[in-house]
Amino acid sequence: MFIARISKGRTVREFVLCALIAPTFVCALWMSTFGGAAIDMLNVGGAEGVRATVIDSYKPEGALFGLLKELPLYEVVAPVALVLIVIFFVTSSDSGSLVIDTITAGGKMDAPVVQRVFWCTLEGLVAIALLLGGGLNALQGAAVSTGIPFTLVILVMCYCLWLALKREHAKL
Numbered sequence: 001m002f003i004a005r006i007s008k009g010r011t012v013r014e015f016v017l018c019a020l021i022a023p024t025f026v027c028a029l030w031m032s033t034f035g036g037a038a039i040d041m042l043n044v045g046g047a048e049g050v051r052a053t054v055i056d057s058y059k060p061e062g063a064l065f066g067l068l069k070e071l072p073l074y075e076v077v078a079p080v081a082l083v084l085i086v087i088f089f090v091t092s093s094d095s096g097s098l099v100i101d102t103i104t105a106g107g108k109m110d111a112p113v114v115q116r117v118f119w120c121t122l123e124g125l126v127a128i129a130l131l132l133g134g135g136l137n138a139l140q141g142a143a144v145s146t147g148i149p150f151t152l153v154i155l156v157m158c159y160c161l162w163l164a165l166k167r168e169h170a171k172l
Contacts, residue, residue: 001102002095012165038067061136097123 007015038050050066068077097120104119105111130139 001099005098034064034067037071038063041067041070093120093123 003015003019007019010018042050048070050063050070052066064081065078068074068081071077097116100119100123101111101116102109105115127139130142134141
């Protein structure tokens with residue numbers, strides 16, 4: 001819903017390219033570059049930061065910084081990475097709150113600000129409770145357990161989109 005709102009006025013081709021293909025390509029490039037570097041460092045015998053965080057103490061949340069510690073300019077790159085992570089989480093939370101707020105407001109785009117603040121706060125409190133209650137594993141488990149049923153909804157939505165595009169193509 002958030003992506004649809006910010007993509008208003010774009011063609012389907014632009015949407016697919018900019019919202020689906022480009023981010024997928026960038027993520028694959030990111031994962032293969034940094035993941036490959038970490039695996040290569042582990043195989044060669046270095047990467048004590050990666051070994052300490054991921055393998056020895058099993059703290060995957062520290063893996064990025066463990067890898068960055070092995071690369072040059074850690075003092076510069078680590079704060080930049082931290083700022084980017086914060087921006088990612090704040091943007092994701094804000095987008096999720098916008099969607100929840102729009103749905104609970106009955107589709108109104110200009111819902112009361114207090115309502116949006118309520119959803120942001122509730123979303124943050126749930127995340128804090130999950131992190132305090134079971135750490136990152138509990139938060140990941142909650143995301144997966146709520147995401148699996150939603151996959152069925154997305155598949156139905158994909159089918160409906162395909163039908164709508166087929167009808168629109170027939171009209172043309």
